[in-house]
Amino acid sequence: MRQLGLGVALLAAVTAAACSGSSQPPASQSSGAAGSARGAAQITGAGATFPNPLYSKWFSDYNKLHPNVEINYQSQGSGAGIRQLISRTVFFGATDGPMTDEQLKAASDRILHFPTVLGAVVPVYNLPNFSGEMKVSGPVLAEIILGNIKKWNDPALAKLNPGVTLPATDITVVHRSDGSGTTFIWVDYLSKVSPAFKSKVGVDTSVSWPVGVGGKGNEGVAGLVRQTPGALGYVESIYAQQNKIAYAAVENSAGAFVKASVDSVTAAAAGAAAQLPDDFRVSITNAPGADAYPIASFTWILLYENPENKAHATVMVDFLKWALTDGQASARELGYAALPRAVVDKEMIALQKIRLQ
Numbered sequence: 600m601r602q603l604g605l606g607v608a609l610l611a612a613v614t615a616a617a618c619s620g621s622s623q624p625p626a627s628q629s630s631g632a633a634g635s636a637r638g639a640a641q642i643t644g645a646g647a648t649f650p651n652p653l654y655s656k657w658f659s660d661y662n663k664l665h666p667n668v669e670i671n672y673q674s675q676g677s678g679a680g681i682r683q684l685i686s687r688t689v690f691f692g693a694t695d696g697p698m699t700d701e702q703l704k705a706a707s708d709r710i711l712h713f714p715t716v717l718g719a720v721v722p723v724y725n726l727p728n729f730s731g732e733m734k735v736s737g738p739v740l741a742e743i744i745l746g747n748i749k750k751w752n753d754p755a756l757a758k759l760n761p762g763v764t765l766p767a768t769d770i771t772v773v774h775r776s777d778g779s780g781t782t783f784i785w786v787d788y789l790s791k792v793s794p795a796f797k798s799k800v801g802v803d804t805s806v807s808w809p810v811g812v813g814g815k816g817n818e819g820v821a822g823l824v825r826q827t828p829g830a831l832g833y834v835e836s837i838y839a840q841q842n843k844i845a846y847a848a849v850e851n852s853a854g855a856f857v858k859a860s861v862d863s864v865t866a867a868a869a870g871a872a873a874q875l876p877d878d879f880r881v882s883i884t885n886a887p888g889a890d891a892y893p894i895a896s897f898t899w900i901l902l903y904e905n906p907e908n909k910a911h912a913t914v915m916v917d918f919l920k921w922a923l924t925d926g927q928a929s930a931r932e933l934g935y936a937a938l939p940r941a942v943v944d945k946e947m948i949a950l951q952k953i954r955l956q
Contacts, residue, residue, distance in 0.1 A: 642911050645673040646680020646693030647780045648816040649718055649835040650898045653933050654693070657926050661918055668914055676816060678778015678804045684710065684901055690911050692901035695780020696787070696804050697880035709904040711953065712879040713919055713946055714897040716927070717868050717936040719836040719859035720784045721846035721894070723824050726751060731763040733847035734856045737792030737885070737893065740849075743770055743831060744789065745796060746810035751829065759850070773823045773832030776813030778805040784896040785833045788884035837934040853889040863892035864936040871897075872941035879949070895936075905954045913955050920950065 651674040658670040673679075677694035684692030685706045697712055722735055729751075739755050742748045748755055752765040775782045783804045790797035800806050814820040817838040824830040824844055836859045839846045848856040857863050867886040875881055885893045900919065906912040923946055927937040938946075 639667045639669075640911060640914050641669045641671065642691070642914060643671045643673070643689050644680070644691040644693060644900075645675050645683050645689045646901070647677045647695045647898055648674045648818065649677075649695040649720075649781050649784075650693065650715060650935070651817075652837050652841075653716060653930060653935055656929055656933065657918075657922055660926070660929070661921060664921075665914075668918075670914075670918065674816065676775070676777040676804075677780030677783065681804075681901070682778075684903075687907070690906070690908065691915060693899065694804075694901060695896055695898045696783025697882075697899065698901070706903075710901050711904050711949065712899045712901060713949070714879050714899050714938060714942060715919075715922060716930045716938060717864050717883075717895060717897055718934075719864050719892050719895050720781055720788075720833050721836045721839050721859045722849065723821070723830075723832050723834055723839050723844045723846045725824050725828055725830045725844070726766060726768065727828055728766060731760065733845065734759045734850070735847045736850040737789060741789045741793035741796040744772055744774075744809070744811070745799060746772075768829040771827050771830045772808075772811030773820050773827065773830050774808050774811050774813055775805075775815070775820060777815050779816075780804060780896075780898065781817055781833065781835055782806065784884060784894060787882055787896075788894045791885045840934055849893055851889070851891050851893040852885050852887055853891070855889050857890065857892045859892050859894070861931050861934065861936045863890055864895045865939075867891040867893070867895040868897075868936065868939060872939040872945075875942060875945065877949075879946070897938075902953060904952055909955055912953055916950050916953055916955065920947070923947065 654672050658672060661670065662668060677696055680692040680694055681698055681702055683689045698710065703710060722740060724733060736759060739748065739759065742755065749770055751768045751770055757765055786800060786806055787802050790802050812823060814823040817834045820832045821834050821838045821842045821844060824832040825842055848858045851857050866888050867883050870886065871881060871883050883895055902915060923943050930937045
């Protein structure tokens with residue numbers, strides 16, 4: 600009854616905020632369900648490295664509110680998170696690429712997707728003697744990853760960067776070596792803008808790379824790019840910022856060169872809320888709009904609809920309600936974009952599907 604009361608209170612808050620016309624998610628009303636009467640709870644999850652900086656803060660902040668609750672998150676990559684959730688070796692998973700129909704069928708029960716924030720994947724590079732701002736396009740990036748463009752001063756890159764002297768340095772492609780939602784976002788975008796890339800590489804969390812060297816996690820790719828002059832790789836934008844690695848502006852579907860930022864990711868998500876499917880599995884790469892950054896995505900937490908441990912499920916539902924409301928304030932601070940209000944509203948209703956009894 601206590602949890603039902605929380606759901607009603609939160610939905611009332613959502614409705615009231617919607618009537619007010621506010622563009623911000625409603626503040627959460629903490630239920631206290633995460634602690635006191637139920638004793639200590641230790642919950643383990645695994646998955647995407649993309650949101651790990653934010654999830655680390657969220658789980659720490661939530662623990663301060665509910666000292667009896669410890670949520671341990673293993674940043675191992677989306678592929679590992681999905682596999683461990685299917686095998687039930689963790690209570691929740693996290694992914695930057697929505698689970699496929701085949702993966703969902705492999706699970707012993709229905710798994711639900713809950714978007715938490717939005718982020719950007721950026722093309723990072725290491726050119727020690729280059730001081731300009733690099734501009735790239737999707738088709739040119741695809742040709743680099745396919746191994747067809749091998750030098751930084753290739754005419755295709757020079758055309759995108761007029762008036763800039765590009766070095767005759769070999770390009771070393773750096774990619775993920777593990778199953779990765781960041782990879783999914785990257786190849787999903789490249790497959791939309793390059794038929795050759797789609798046919799030769801395709802879209803998955805783990806693909807067969809034509810060229811390059813692999814690093815584990817966003818951390819591994821960022822480290823390799825920093826160590827390797829001439830390197831080009833891809834990481835979630837917060838890793839580029841934290842490691843002070845240069846990243847390029849990318850030509851979007853409107854022909855504008857846009858750098859990843861909270862505002863440009865928000866612009867990419869602007870049309871998603873109205874067309875968001877009920878299961879929240881959607882791609883927003885190569886989104887329309889002059890201000891939209893083209894390599895953007897939701898990231899999701901995955902939970903079983905009928906979890907075996909009802910006490911842990913109660914805690915995770917309470918945590919998600921907090922993360923979708925109060926927790927969104929931390930997103931912008933760490934370089935992520937907060938969820939559109941309409942998405943939060945829809946998720947509050949979807950959380951009622953999780954069976955807590």
